[in-house]
Amino acid sequence: xxxxxxxxxxxxxxxxxxxxxxxxxxxxxxxxxxxxxxxxxxxxxxxxxxxxxxxxxxxxxxxxxxxxxxxxxxxxxxxxxxxxxxxxxxxxxxxxxxxxxxxxxxxxxxxxxxxxxxxxxxxxxxxxxxxxxxxxxxxxxxxxxxxxxxxxxxxxxxxxxxxxxxxxxxxxxxxxxxxxxxxxxxxxxxxxxxxxxxxxxxxxxxxxxxxxxxxxxxxxxxxxxxxxxxxxxxxxxxxxxxxxxxxxxxxxxxxxxxxxxxxxxxxxx
Numbered sequence: 001x002x003x004x005x006x007x008x009x010x011x012x013x014x015x016x017x018x019x020x021x022x023x024x025x026x027x028x029x030x031x032x033x034x035x036x037x038x039x040x041x042x043x044x045x046x047x048x049x050x051x052x053x054x055x056x057x058x059x060x061x062x063x064x065x066x067x068x069x070x071x072x073x074x075x076x077x078x079x080x081x082x083x084x085x086x087x088x089x090x091x092x093x094x095x096x097x098x099x100x101x102x103x104x105x106x107x108x109x110x111x112x113x114x115x116x117x118x119x120x121x122x123x124x125x126x127x128x129x130x131x132x133x134x135x136x137x138x139x140x141x142x143x144x145x146x147x148x149x150x151x152x153x154x155x156x157x158x159x160x161x162x163x164x165x166x167x168x169x170x171x172x173x174x175x176x177x178x179x180x181x182x183x184x185x186x187x188x189x190x191x192x193x194x195x196x197x198x199x200x201x202x203x204x205x206x207x208x209x210x211x212x213x214x215x216x217x218x219x220x221x222x223x224x225x226x227x228x229x230x231x232x233x234x235x236x237x238x239x240x241x242x243x244x245x246x247x248x249x250x251x252x253x254x255x256x257x258x259x260x261x262x263x264x265x266x267x268x269x
Contacts, residue, residue, distance in 0.1 A: 066223045068092045068199045092199045094230035095238075111205050118206035119175075121237020128243040153251050178208060185209070188216065195223035204230065 070091025077083045077098035078091075085098040088105040093114065100106075104113055134142070134149040142160060144150055150160035186192075186209035193203040219225040219232075 064223050065198045066092065066195055066227060071098060094227050095234035111200075111202050114205035118234065118237065121234060121241060122206075124240035124244045125237055128240045128247065131244070131247055148251075151248075151251070153248065153255055192226075195226060 068090065071078065071085060072090055075085055077085050077089075077100075079097045079099035080101070083098075083101060086100045086103065086105045088110050089096050089098045089100055091098075093110075095114075095117075131149050135147065138149070140147070141157075142150070142163075144154050144157065144160075146154075148154040150156045150164065156164065186207045188207055188209055188211075189203055192207055193201065196203055216226060216229055219228040
């Protein structure tokens with residue numbers, strides 16, 4: 001069942017990504033074409049609105065920097081139009097479609113919330129693939145007596161318990177070392193801060209410089225392309241968080257059913 005859900009989520013991911021209005025940042029350039037022989041060229045140029053010195057200074061290094069406030073002109077959520085758009089969710093960041101019915105973005109630091117969501121999303125993507133695969137290909141010594149992946153619902157063997165404690169200890173150490181916006185050691189830090197310079201000074205949440213397959217610039221070696229790749233990651237991560245929650249519910253129901261069947265067998269004996 002978990003494998004079937006995983007395949008369905010992978011098959012529908014491109015469609016759902018498209019539901020979120022496609023690419024998160026589109027640059028549009030407007031050009032004024034005037035014939036060289038026109039006598040009004042100077043008059044037209046004098047009426048053109050030029051950027052202020054402050055804006056020009058910000059954009060002089062990279063005119064394609066991501067622009068803040070993509071949704072500033074609307075007051076409703078893109079995801080749920082019948083809800084009001086939270087103040088802090090203006091479309092400046094990847095994955096921001098104004099969905100925050102509980103108001104966390106108003107109560108907590110936006111960077112902190114992004115970091116939390118990304119970490120949970122990445123763990124969920126690993127778990128949603130690892131859980132069914134573990135039961136399919138893992139040696140029996142890494143599974144429970146009933147052939148299930150070890151978990152709070154399924155229980156642990158001594159070996160899997162020690163392994164799980166060690167893994168969570170390593171993750172806790174990583175959490176401690178990478179907290180509080182410490183992405184300055186990442187190889188992408190300068191690039192991300194330049195892309196985001198018109199939005200804030202912190203660069204990108206969840207940036208640990210991990211990109212062994214060199215995918216970060218596959219959608220374009222520019223700020224819009226990199227934002228698009230981050231959009232894909234968080235979209236898949238959100239599906240994974242929903243998927244792993246469904247796995248846990250299924251496992252809980254099946255565990256209850258197996259426990260009930262065992263009680264019936266013992267009573268019949």
